[in-house]
Amino acid sequence: MTEDIRLGIYVCHCGLNIAAVLDPEALAAQGENLPGVVVCRHHLYTCSEAGQQEIKKDIEEHGLNRLLVAACSPKLHEATFRRLLAESGLNPYLLEMVNIREQCSWVHLQEPQAAQVKALELIKMGLARLRLAQPLPERRVPVTRQALVIGGGPAGLRAALDIADAGFPVVLVERQSILGGMANRLNRTFPRGETALSLINPMMAVVMLHPRIRVLTSAEVTEVTGHLGNFQVTVRRAPEMVNADCDLCGQCAQVCPVAAPAELEEGLSLRKAIYLPSPRAFPARYAVDLDHCDRCGLCLQACPRQAVDLAAEETRQTIPAGALVAATGFLPFALQGSRYESWAACENVITTVALERLLDPYGPTGGKLLLSGAETPPRDLAFVLCVGSREEEGNRYCSRVCCPTALKQALELRARFPEARLRLYYRDVRTIKKDWEDLYNRAREAGIHFIRGEVTDVAAGPDGKLLLQARNELLGVDTEDRLDLVVLAVGMTPGNGQPLKEVLKLPVSHDGFFLEAHPKLRPLETVLDGVYLAGACQGPKDLAETLSQAGGAAAKVLGLFAHEVITLDAVICAVDQEKCVGCGACAQECCFQAVQLVGRGKEQKARIIDAACKGCGVCAGACPNGAVIALGFTDEMILQQIDAALADEPETKILAFCCNWCSYAGADFAGVSRLQYPAAVRIIRVMCAGRVHPKFILHAFARGAGQVLVSGCHPPGDCHYLSGNLRAQARIDKLRPKLAQKGIDPARLRLEWISATEGRAFQRVLLEMASPLTREK
């Protein structure tokens, strides 16, 4: 290592975020004396233009070749400073970001002195790693300029159209046999009362006719490999029982003997095993439901165009794509299996979704609200809001659209039944967008009775009526009302995305909706580069917001497609052929089959396939000889970081290895939430918990660490690298008995699973781990 290392340290105030607890000036002063440091400054906002200009000037004037920025989490500004280095002619990987905000100043508000000591040690750890940093060659890959949109509802349609109109081909994959998603079930939309048909069908028609959009219905994504700009997506299509010759004559359905409830009509009407899913949606073709078909073959004979083939088989194809847009939508809250199930079992208790179908003139009852068993129009109707939303146990979130939906439907019922008594039981009425407040005012003026309180039970009463029991909050009394019809305003649940979550390893928030990369800064992207989000799969929203978000996601994709070649992360692994003994442990443990064993017998060596390597470092964590070089996270770097962390009073410290995607983000989240924990912890970031080699843990205990924490993503499915977390678990299970043999209490080593939103769990774990250390003191 003959290169002269010239380090520059920049300590950020981040306004008062850091400066209120730490003393950046003092840190800068201490930093100047550290070996190899040429420049050491502090700045109010290092990421600002002024701050960046200062760094650039220093690089030029002082010949700096390594940069350390002590500021916020690398997950925020690593890219910013890497770009800065690149613009200054340096390799972007000669950067170290030390987290003294989310993981120091924000979480040790009560211990400023300890936080100061910690901040300096974190900087020393960062320097230890930075000194060993080598320029990493960038990988440039061509971008496949074709987008794949998963989901054919309003979000998917809008995104596909925007991308295709800009000139790029799109493949649209839809699970059902028709496009349109949940919008097919709507009658009129709020606030203007336009029919959903008039809004969505033109989009569907354009998509079907667009020369650059290929629509695959009855198709599901089963596998995705590759990376940003270069995905290979395997799509499985259900057997095409009815081909394009179908002209909707309906003879097949007439002769089909099977009876099944029509799911798209909320089970309000009958359909056959061969049926037209929706009279208006595209593509207009009959479909066969194999779960109900009894293979009688009458449809085959009845079809005048021989369009039916019950022996068709499913097909699979692999489609290349540069970007994926997840637009899998939502499902209405399912009453079955919930605490409202007994309510829904009563006659004349329906959901807003079902009411939407009943009010639709093209719906199962031709727009007539027929109550089972009644000859006269209904007299007493009630809406119950917040069913399946804002629950103590269950879905805690607000589903946003149920209030305006119920108001819209209440107004429509008032128009149809002027003599009826309409009640609306609410906990709150949330009409948060423009024009929605007007709905509320109109509903009040229309004489709809708003009752604030909690509905405790709905049951069948005498004379075929329903009995609704509620606690009226305004009057402070318990009420019992007899009603003809009860409509439950059900919320939104993220039902549809489950298979996609498994296939893509898309993280979800604790509500179950897909997690965006950042709620404010990156609401359309996910932590997976190249996968974007649009629509209700990311969170409850109405049609307007869905379409707007879809346009945004399309813009992100177009931003990617503006380049023909992109640069991929250079953090991958390589095998030192001299040290490798060909044991094959790395090949066995790699979750992406990115390691090949080349040669035979004693000559066998491992070699890593660059294009397949994701940079997790699981191989490096498995290698008994240290032959795998995890670029950016080498063994020496980590060991030096451990040494720097445990240089002073190691027995008081907790050394934590946190995986980049979940646990490090969870620690950041604890910081964002200002959850306090002792300053005794020193976090070493690794890409995956599977990077942690047992020798790191042994080294840490040998240096006298009080406690060691290894933290990763929840098994089985959350790990960004598929099973890196399971590898870590296996290694630690094997290590514990060895610790005991060495006279180290195995309870001092903990393995935890902490996800990106589990800030509280992170705090709890650290408090638990810190308590024996403080007791010993």
Add this chain to the structure above:
Amino acid sequence: MIPQVRKQETADSLVLTLRMYVEQVQLHLDKQVCIRCDICSLVCPRQAVAVIPGETDLDIDIDPRRCVLCEVCAHFCPLGAITLTLNGQTKAILTEHQGLAPFLPKIRMDKGKCPEACAPLPEGEIHWCRQQLKLIANALEECPKHCHRCLEACPRQAIVLDEAGLGTLPQVDLCLRCSRCLEVCRYDSIEVNPQFVGEVIIDDRKCPPDCRKCIDLCPVQAIVREGDRVFLRVERCSYCGVCRNICDEDAVTLIRREVVALPGTFSQAWAAALTKLLGDEQPHVAGPGRPPDETL
């Protein structure tokens, strides 16, 4: 909530109902009429019907999760114990569209060929009865005046007296086409069309001593025991399969060689049902609560 098929069972009936707001499809199985043969469980395209053997009798069950109310069982049931309705009206889409071959009429009587009534005689007069082949008095209990051979021969009381109480008439609902009436009729006035052509073979070496299970359950009383021997006392039975279902010892073999129905081209459902009836498929004599088959 998306409605599902719901089952309601009593001692007399098993009803599967699919209730969708204002429409309703029902399957009604009359358990008093049902003889627990295995025909419906064989032909059901979704294996939703199971005939469950007990100690001395059989029970029948339909799985509401598998049944799609498709009418195949109703068509094949030899006694019409299963009926399907849509909104209260009979649902017979398969038959209306020539999906399944109609079976030939069970029994027809040409009353013109039946013998004339015996000549009137003074009350109480003793005379020779041609039918009963003995001397009887002309009293109502002893002298029926009309030939009642078929009525007496029918093991299921499927031939009854007409309104006047004199001549015989078939009660088609109960008939199982066993043709006993055909065998005793001397006047060629009866036409019986079987549903199946086949064979029942009893290997009575396997029969436990004094076991009468199949004998007691046979709906046409076709099986008798004489000491150690157990055998069919008739040439042609109804080939329903109850004897095979109840036998624990595997002593009964039922082979159906042909299904007798109107000729013509019908649907794949017909072809599939024939394969199951004529082939070696075991009937669904299984316990309830079997989970649905994912590979269906």
